[in-house]
Amino acid sequence: MTGSKMTTMTLEDMRTARESRKSQSDWDRVHRMVSHGIEPAEDEDSPNAAALMRADLEKRRIGRPVGQDNKVQVSIRYHREVLDYFKSKGAGWQAQMDKVLLDWVKTHSANKT
Numbered sequence: 001m002t003g004s005k006m007t008t009m010t011l012e013d014m015r016t017a018r019e020s021r022k023s024q025s026d027w028d029r030v031h032r033m034v035s036h037g038i039e040p041a042e043d044e045d046s047p048n049a050a051a052l053m054r055a056d057l058e059k060r061r062i063g064r065p066v067g068q069d070n071k072v073q074v075s076i077r078y079h080r081e082v083l084d085y086f087k088s089k090g091a092g093w094q095a096q097m098d099k100v101l102l103d104w105v106k107t108h109s110a111n112k113t
Contacts, residue, residue, distance in 0.1 A: 071098070
Protein backbone atom coordinates (compact mmCIF):
# COMPACT_ATOMS: atom_id res chain seq x y z
CA MET A 1 0.00 0.00 0.00
CA THR A 2 2.63 2.46 -1.07
CA GLY A 3 1.59 6.07 -0.73
CA SER A 4 -1.50 5.39 1.34
CA LYS A 5 -2.32 7.48 4.36
CA MET A 6 -4.11 5.97 7.33
CA THR A 7 -6.07 8.17 9.69
CA THR A 8 -7.45 7.08 13.02
CA MET A 9 -10.84 8.53 13.92
CA THR A 10 -13.46 7.74 16.49
CA LEU A 11 -16.96 6.88 15.34
CA GLU A 12 -18.12 10.28 16.56
CA ASP A 13 -15.34 11.99 14.55
CA MET A 14 -16.42 10.12 11.42
CA ARG A 15 -20.07 11.05 11.89
CA THR A 16 -19.18 14.69 12.47
CA ALA A 17 -16.95 14.79 9.37
CA ARG A 18 -19.64 13.16 7.23
CA GLU A 19 -22.41 15.45 8.47
CA SER A 20 -20.31 18.59 8.00
CA ARG A 21 -19.26 17.40 4.50
CA LYS A 22 -15.60 17.39 5.61
CA SER A 23 -15.28 13.68 4.95
CA GLN A 24 -12.61 12.94 2.37
CA SER A 25 -14.72 10.11 0.96
CA ASP A 26 -16.75 10.86 -2.14
CA TRP A 27 -19.96 9.25 -0.87
CA ASP A 28 -22.03 10.46 -3.84
CA ARG A 29 -19.65 8.62 -6.17
CA VAL A 30 -19.77 5.51 -3.98
CA HIS A 31 -23.59 5.51 -3.98
CA ARG A 32 -23.68 6.01 -7.78
CA MET A 33 -21.30 3.11 -8.31
CA VAL A 34 -23.27 0.83 -6.02
CA SER A 35 -26.56 1.75 -7.69
CA HIS A 36 -25.03 0.83 -11.08
CA GLY A 37 -23.74 -2.49 -9.73
CA ILE A 38 -20.08 -1.49 -9.92
CA GLU A 39 -18.00 -3.38 -7.39
CA PRO A 40 -15.09 -1.76 -5.52
CA ALA A 41 -11.60 -2.38 -6.87
CA GLU A 42 -10.08 -5.62 -5.68
CA ASP A 43 -7.49 -5.48 -2.95
CA GLU A 44 -4.25 -7.06 -4.14
CA ASP A 45 -3.77 -8.71 -0.73
CA SER A 46 -7.28 -10.18 -0.66
CA PRO A 47 -8.89 -10.16 -4.10
CA ASN A 48 -12.16 -11.75 -2.98
CA ALA A 49 -12.60 -9.76 0.25
CA ALA A 50 -15.76 -7.95 -0.91
CA ALA A 51 -17.45 -11.21 -1.90
CA LEU A 52 -16.47 -12.85 1.40
CA MET A 53 -17.79 -9.91 3.42
CA ARG A 54 -21.07 -9.89 1.50
CA ALA A 55 -21.49 -13.64 2.00
CA ASP A 56 -20.84 -13.23 5.73
CA LEU A 57 -23.28 -10.32 6.02
CA GLU A 58 -26.01 -12.25 4.22
CA LYS A 59 -25.74 -15.06 6.80
CA ARG A 60 -26.17 -12.75 9.78
CA ARG A 61 -29.49 -12.45 11.56
CA ILE A 62 -30.89 -9.87 13.93
CA GLY A 63 -30.92 -10.80 17.62
CA ARG A 64 -29.11 -13.36 19.69
CA PRO A 65 -27.73 -16.47 18.04
CA VAL A 66 -29.67 -19.64 18.72
CA GLY A 67 -28.05 -21.33 21.68
CA GLN A 68 -27.14 -24.95 22.15
CA ASP A 69 -28.35 -24.95 25.73
CA ASN A 70 -31.53 -26.42 27.09
CA LYS A 71 -32.79 -23.42 29.03
CA VAL A 72 -36.51 -22.80 29.32
CA GLN A 73 -38.15 -19.40 29.78
CA VAL A 74 -40.40 -19.30 32.86
CA SER A 75 -42.09 -16.81 35.13
CA ILE A 76 -41.12 -17.34 38.77
CA ARG A 77 -41.30 -15.45 42.07
CA TYR A 78 -38.34 -14.98 44.42
CA HIS A 79 -37.99 -13.34 47.81
CA ARG A 80 -37.02 -9.68 47.39
CA GLU A 81 -33.81 -10.31 49.38
CA VAL A 82 -32.69 -13.05 46.95
CA LEU A 83 -33.44 -10.95 43.88
CA ASP A 84 -31.76 -7.84 45.33
CA TYR A 85 -28.64 -9.87 46.14
CA PHE A 86 -28.19 -11.17 42.60
CA LYS A 87 -29.11 -7.85 40.96
CA SER A 88 -26.48 -6.11 43.10
CA LYS A 89 -23.85 -8.21 41.31
CA GLY A 90 -24.45 -6.18 38.13
CA ALA A 91 -24.64 -7.30 34.53
CA GLY A 92 -25.08 -11.03 34.08
CA TRP A 93 -26.89 -11.55 37.36
CA GLN A 94 -29.42 -13.90 35.73
CA ALA A 95 -26.63 -16.12 34.40
CA GLN A 96 -24.98 -16.12 37.81
CA MET A 97 -28.27 -17.09 39.47
CA ASP A 98 -28.67 -19.92 36.93
CA LYS A 99 -25.13 -21.15 37.66
CA VAL A 100 -25.72 -21.14 41.43
CA LEU A 101 -28.96 -23.09 41.06
CA LEU A 102 -27.37 -25.57 38.64
CA ASP A 103 -24.44 -26.13 41.03
CA TRP A 104 -26.93 -26.75 43.85
CA VAL A 105 -28.81 -29.31 41.75
CA LYS A 106 -25.57 -31.12 40.83
CA THR A 107 -24.33 -31.33 44.42
CA HIS A 108 -27.68 -32.48 45.78
CA SER A 109 -28.45 -35.01 43.04
CA ALA A 110 -25.01 -36.62 43.52
CA ASN A 111 -25.99 -37.51 47.10
CA LYS A 112 -29.05 -39.48 45.94
CA THR A 113 -27.13 -42.15 44.04
